[in-house]
Amino acid sequence: MRRFWLPLLAAVSLTSTPALAAPDQITERDGSAFSLTADWSLDARAAALTTELGTRRPVSEVLNAANRSTNSCSESRKQAQPEYYDRTDIPLPADKILRSSARFCWDDGDSLVSYWVPQGVSGSSDADDDELWGSDRVLLVAWYHDKGKAGTHESHGVRISFVDRNTGKYRHVLLAEPTSNTNFKPVPIHAGGMAWLGRYLYMADTSRGIRVFDMERILEVSTARDDVMGLSGGSYYAYGYRYVLPQVASYKQSIVPASPCLPQANALCFSSLALDRSTAPDTLVVGEYRDGRSTDPAVEGGRVVHYPVDASTRKLTLSGGKAVPRTAVTIPKTNVQGVQTWNGRYYLGRSSADKHSFMFSGGVGAAMTTYSWAVGGEDLYYEHGSGLVWTATEHAFNGSGTQIDKRVVFGVPLNTMG
Template identity: 90%
Template sequence: MRRFWLPVLVAVSLTSTPAVAAPDQITERDGSAFALTADWSLDAKAAALTTELGTRRPVPEVLGSANRSTNSCSDSRKQAQPEHYDRTDLPLPQDKILHSSARFCWDEGDSLVSYWVPQGVSGSSDADDDELWGSDRVLLVAWYHDKGKAGTPESHGVRISFVDRNTGKYRHVLLAEPVSGTDFKPVPIHAGGMAWLGRYLYVADTSRGIRVFDVERILEVSTSRDDVMGLSGGSYYAYGYRYVLPQVATYKQAVVPASPCSPQAGALCFSSLALDRSTTPDSLVVGEYRDGRSTDPAVDGGRVVHYPVDATTRKLTLSGGKAVPRTTVTTPKTNVQGVQTWNGRYYLGRSSADKHSFLFAGNANAPMTTYSWAVGGEDLYYEHGSGLLWTATEHAYNGSGEVIDKRVVFGVPLSSMS
């Protein structure tokens, strides 16, 4: 659903006046207001839960228990890809039509379920230098739960699809927030962006900041009840899911906007996340979704912020106890759901409802180039070995509730946007 924009490696004065982005270029700006406070207090609770349950399971075991299979995609789902761009209202030349070179689709139940919606994307290329987790090539997709469409009294939170790219099989794992050393609850966030850094999975929490989960503490629970989350009657459950992924930390901004998040001069809306391995050190890229432009330079355009990542711990680097932005920019494009940066270049994936949209690419302080993009494209994830920029599309239905069946996960060569 909603998201944000991209960063660049240029020194920025912390006292500079925010600049309104030019009509078609990314503009550097002050990001000092967007420092984050790290809170790792949940780590001890997650450790206690791990001991209490005694069911810690490594990622290869989760993949080995995969109970669903991806497929090669129906014609309807393939049509969501950028090579099938067919808009006559906003035509593009053939050399600006992107072509996917890899793709997969979900099993029928996940492709058409209305109350679980794909959002954030990451994978083992983010997690480790060799692009593998152990010997497995893994792609992760986050789905948020819409309790209104599901008809449930509370949100079931977020599930993460662990997709084995070698076998094409996958399994969903539910995010869990420890409330004590003996219990946990769902994580009812939008999960618009995601990045996997070593043992830690960073997930966007739109108003608050970033939540962090520990993939080395995946816990197995009972599947005999689908109506409860946490401890009940001496057993642990996760709405029928077999595994939970516990939260261990939060990076929280000083000002927390009310929900739904509305960007403020001193606060971001955390809509997308990506890892940029081309910077030194690596950077966590936060992008901000905006519906439109503003005449107020403090909030104009979607902000994109780079936070440096510690090379050893894979936590955000702290200065004075806070994660301080390395660079911040304003982007002039609206409805950007996913942002990735690489070698100082920004890639902005714009969203759409039931039409193809656009991917914008360019450097800071220079005009951007417009390319074709997906129907309902979401978060962006760059596989640095294969050179593919991945996204997941979200729409199974249009705004009127009619089936359009457009969910697909695909990658396009980053070199085609050079």
């Protein structure tokens, strides 16, 4: 297995004063307030649960038990891709229309369900140098549960679709937070971004920081009941799902912003996650969604922060018990749902409700280039072998509740984005 080592993005001064971003430029900023405290206390509970259940299953077994199939996409779903860009209010020249070179869609039940919504994207190219987990090529997509639309008393949390890229089949796995050595509960977060680093799956927790799950401790539970999560009557359940993925750790910021997450000078909104393998060492990239600009330089623009990753453990590198940002920047664009960086360049995927949006590309201090992007594009994931940047689109319905059927998962060549 090989490594790709290139110089790390230029580090920013942790004592610099924030400056207002130029209208179309990424600017360096102070990242000292965004250090995270590591907490691995749930690891012992997850280990105890693994022993208690005695049903530990590898990723390969989850894939072999896949019970749903992707498909080649209806015409409606294809229309969400950037090559179908149809906005006349903001026209783009032909050379700025991106084109996908790989795609798949969900089965109809998942593509049209209102209360499970696709968000984070990652895969085995993040997980290991050879882009495989064992012998499997895997793509992961996180979905959050909307209890209001589902009509349930509590959120069912987050499910992860394990997609076998060889067969096109997939299975959902539910995230679980251990509450003791013998029980667990759902994880009710937005799941806007994730990255798979070795045995660990990192998941954005919008106001709090990052949660970490153990891909080598997937547990099988009973599917006999779909109305309960955890231990009940001597058996374990997960709302009818066959597998749960237990949380083992978190990286927490010291200040928790109000919900929904509001901009603060000393706290981030963790909206997306990506792994940058072009830096030395690898870095975990946190992107921040904002729906507006500000004249306050302390909170202006979404921030993007890089945290160094330990090459041997695949945990975040610590200094004094904290994960300290290696770089931090302010981005000049709003509504950015996905951020990926590679070789010092930033790729910012903007979202939209029912129209095509934009992919912005550029380096620090340089003007950004605008390309076409998806309808409702979410988190970004770079598959370094194929050279594709993947995203999942989220919208089955628009804001007024009308079905638009625009869910698709697709990849665009990175080298066509500048």
